[in-house]
Amino acid sequence: MTLRRRPSCSIRSRLALGLVSVATGFALLVGPAAAAGPVPTAKPSASSSAAAAPAVSPQPDAAPVTPAALKGDAPAKDYFGAMKGPAPLAARSIGSYAKGCLAGANALPVNGPTWQVMRLSRNRNWGHPDLIRYLQDLAKAAPTLGWNGLLVGDLAQPRGGPMTSGHSSHQIGLDADLWLTPMPNRILSAEERENISAISMVKHPQDKAGADRSVDRSKWTDSHAALIRHAAKDRRVARIFVNPAIKKALCEFETGDRAWLNKVRPWWGHDYHFHVRIACPAGSTGCSDQDAPPPGDGCGADLTWWLSDEPWVPKLDPVTGKPPPVEKKRPMALSALPKDCTSVLTAR
Ligand SMILES: [Zn+2]
Numbered sequence: 001m002t003l004r005r006r007p008s009c010s011i012r013s014r015l016a017l018g019l020v021s022v023a024t025g026f027a028l029l030v031g032p033a034a035a036a037g038p039v040p041t042a043k044p045s046a047s048s049s050a051a052a053a054p055a056v057s058p059q060p061d062a063a064p065v066t067p068a069a070l071k072g073d074a075p076a077k078d079y080f081g082a083m084k085g086p087a088p089l090a091a092r093s094i095g096s097y098a099k100g101c102l103a104g105a106n107a108l109p110v111n112g113p114t115w116q117v118m119r120l121s122r123n124r125n126w127g128h129p130d131l132i133r134y135l136q137d138l139a140k141a142a143p144t145l146g147w148n149g150l151l152v153g154d155l156a157q158p159r160g161g162p163m164t165s166g167h168s169s170h171q172i173g174l175d176a177d178l179w180l181t182p183m184p185n186r187i188l189s190a191e192e193r194e195n196i197s198a199i200s201m202v203k204h205p206q207d208k209a210g211a212d213r214s215v216d217r218s219k220w221t222d223s224h225a226a227l228i229r230h231a232a233k234d235r236r237v238a239r240i241f242v243n244p245a246i247k248k249a250l251c252e253f254e255t256g257d258r259a260w261l262n263k264v265r266p267w268w269g270h271d272y273h274f275h276v277r278i279a280c281p282a283g284s285t286g287c288s289d290q291d292a293p294p295p296g297d298g299c300g301a302d303l304t305w306w307l308s309d310e311p312w313v314p315k316l317d318p319v320t321g322k323p324p325p326v327e328k329k330r331p332m333a334l335s336a337l338p339k340d341c342t343s344v345l346t347a348r
Pocket of ligand 1: 167176177275
């Protein structure tokens with residue numbers, strides 16, 4: 001693959017987001033966009049029903065999984081994606097953000113005083129108890145920051161692991177996607193939670209040469225900036241991923257202590273939601289933290305690169321005049337995960 005200088009984006013962090021197999025600017029654009037959480041394809045639901053959404057409760061898994069029945073070369077996502085409830089073990093994040101699993105997960109309740117979980121059919125409102133506590137604390141603070149409440153996207157599957165669709169990370173219960181669309185002042189129906197589209201905060205398109213890669217000021221507000229700042233200042237948080245246009249807006253927003261900006265990292269996609277990643281919790285033996293971000297607020301040369309054409313505009317093949325085909329990645333095999341993830345799958 002072409003290895004250009006990627007100032008904010010070490011190979012290790014790209015691995016952590018699971019995007020290392022894609023080779024070109026075009027492919028990189030396709031990869032994370034596909035993994036970006038709330039995908040704005042569905043039209044808002046016509047339903048105005050305010051019926052309470054059904055709770056997602058732990059359900060017994062369809063068939064017990066015995067260690068002998070597990071095939072190491074089978075896609076791990078097939079096993080983990082079939083799990084309906086958490087592993088009844090002590091809470092533990094095992095492995096790394098894009099290669100691991102989760103024992104003893106808690107569910108974020110689908111309705112809280114100042115949050116609502118979206119896309120309930122995905123059953124991805126599971127996380128390490130520390131992540132659940134963090135999200136509840138953030139949601140509690142939201143009204144002081146100009147938000148009615150938070151709409152919560154994907155956390156993890158009940159036992160973590162690779163997902164059946166979308167993200168490469170979110171595997172160990174320490175990642176969460178939060179919509180940049182504020183929570184309305186009513187309880188959404190289950191149908192609305194499936195169908196409502198998140199709103200992009202940035203100008204489009206971003207993949208044309210010379211594009212204006214800025215936030216859309218008719219949508220982006222100081223309340224958005226204040227929420228991300230509050231989220232980042234929490235000691236539990238290791239990184240927050242946002243679109244580079246949003247990073248630029250945050251760099252301009254902060255006039256005081258800029259230390260928190262260090263944790264806010266530009267990435268493709270992430271214009272409809274921001275992605276919060278907390279550090280490995282105490283007691284999670286075998287949980288691997290990422291290296292700390294490079295020092296500084298990340299508002300200089302790194303960001304200039306992210307806002308240039310290079311990460312965005314497809315590189316056309318000089319012979320065919322077309323973008324090179326996207327390299328298809330083999331799904332991660334069960335044997336690639338930490339050994340303890342087998343116990344997480346089989347625990348009853
Ligand atoms: Zn995410």
